[in-house]
Amino acid sequence: MIFFRVTQNINIKTTDGTMVYYNKLKTPSELENETVYITTYDDFVDIKEIFSRVDKTKYFAKQLNEKNIRNIPNFPIELGIINIDEAKKREEQNNIDFFDFVETDIFKQLKNIQKDEINVALIGGVGSTISEIISSCTALRILYKKLKEVYKNIKFDIYINASNNSYYTRDKEIYKTQKYINNIFPLSITSKKLCEYDYFIDNSMNMNKLLDELNSVDAWLYKFGINYKKIDETEKYNELDLINYKPQDTLIQKIDEAKRKGKLLLFHPYSANINKSIPQAIAIDLLKELLAKADDYLIITTLQIDSKIKEDNYIDLSKESKTISDFIYIVSNMDKIITTDTSTYHISDAFMIPTVVFFTDKNFEKKIKYYKYIKPIFVKDKTKNLSKFIYENEKLTIYKSESWRKVKVDKIIKLLDNF
Structure with missing residues (x-):
């Protein structure tokens, strides 16, 4: 993920007409507020390009110190393979696939939350093509079921690239076929909003290395911190629900x-x-x-x-x-x-x-x-x-x-x- 602020107020419209508002950081200000933004690396690249086209002398997206924001008292717990200092690592290794996919156990990351419902934010989608999203959502559904073994109710919100994603509307439609997803939002998300969640999963990292080695379902289960070898093959089926769709x-x-x-x-x-x-x-x-x-x-x-x-x-x-x-x-x-x-x-x-x-x-x-x-x-x-x-x-x-x-x-x- 990338943590940043903007130098001038600007609005970006997604393909379905949704507006994403960016407002200039007012100083002095707490880092948990509505003008500190978080998004995926790819979306951040798109944002910088949009700002440059508007006015490269006035509009900038400036990165903030990630450690300071992650240290906010209300900052949620990251689940799955942890992605810290992504921008720095990409710059140091010239954007080569640098990610170390160290095996993680999601159940050791969970905390004891005494409430009926937990909220989970997924920062970034699980693919960029129709095929990738549908097949990878199978892993997302299994993740949801696994969390349901621990918590009574779970609310999944997914935040997907929107700044220059010509397929945003299409991608949103696909995610709407997944009945375990509560809502779909465009990136970026503010630090204040992210701090309302109990957990988050960072899907900003490049998954190519894992996808080269594993089937897409297994690759994403591995990313989520679930031992894919222990998941019954009969659970690894695709599921699409058209309840929200009305055909002509x-x-x-x-x-x-x-x-x-x-x-x-x-x-x-x-x-x-x-x-x-x-x-x-x-x-x-x-x-x-x-x-x-x-x-x-x-x-x-x-x-x-x-x-x-x-x-x-x-x-x-x-x-x-x-x-x-x-x-x-x-x-x-x-x-x-x-x-x-x-x-x-x-x-x-x-x-x-x-x-x-x-x-x-x-x-x-x-x-x-x-x-x-x-x-x-x-x-x-x-x-x-x-x-x-x-x-x-x-x-x-x-x-x-x-x-x-x-x-x-x-x-x-x-x-x-x-x-």
Whole structure:
């Protein structure tokens, strides 16, 4: 975490319209007040960039002495792996992954609190992509259940990056599907507000080192100070609750009409990462084959694959899938799914939907370690670059589609039918 003050009053608007107010520190002042701010390292970098764009001669975010603030009498106890002097360590090691993830026991950090409810602030989210957040929230849910073994009631508030997070609204929607989370707020948080909590967990640190070694659920359990080896695998499932979501009538109607015609099969060939996506021409060919051979299913898509396809057993819901909640709702109504390595299979796991997933990452087995309804197909990338330059030139790459062309629809259908 970073502790700082600002030199001039300024307001920052998040993508959902929420305003985050920053007011100049009035001196002399106690460090437990509404003008001492705390945020993650990444969010602090964004704040400095915003201030610079406004007026680099007047607006500054100046770091404060972390030790002085942590010594405030009401400062809450930090749980999990402790993250002290993050800014200093990053500067000394040129922002390299310096974190020492020393094994911690969260139960030895807890104090005896004589009240019915404890409050826990989570500073920073548990990922930046849809896939990361959904899978990592599984660890967050397990953390909540473990704390419930000690305390009667627990209130989890999560504070996520907001200063220059174009996905803030989307991320907030995902966290709202987790029924154990009390509320979601934008960073920064004031020292006065943080001191209202009994505990806090600092998620500012770079998790890459842990995530390289462990499955995401185990990595975050380790970060929270929970022995992931002692958690039953049956507890490591994704969970998404759409109780706060109201789908559009047109979406409900289209899905209901489709269900009356037959079983629904979602075909999701593209990822935000081009290296994980099925090449467009091959995706179209696969779709046409599915329409011809998957007799028992209506093929559903939320992507614009080919506007020329007008088959009776094909339904394009791309116009209805506008938000992450729309997409989760659509996935939850499917009977089977075919997808690439994207958020779709993390969502389908929450609804126990049989899913065939194409992976181009050879380490895919670590990702799906606890997923019981996944059947993977590994597609080895045989791309060769003829360019001698550092930059990539699409025209100078060959064999990019060779492995994808070996994917057979008959094999996919067989895998789906054998669930």
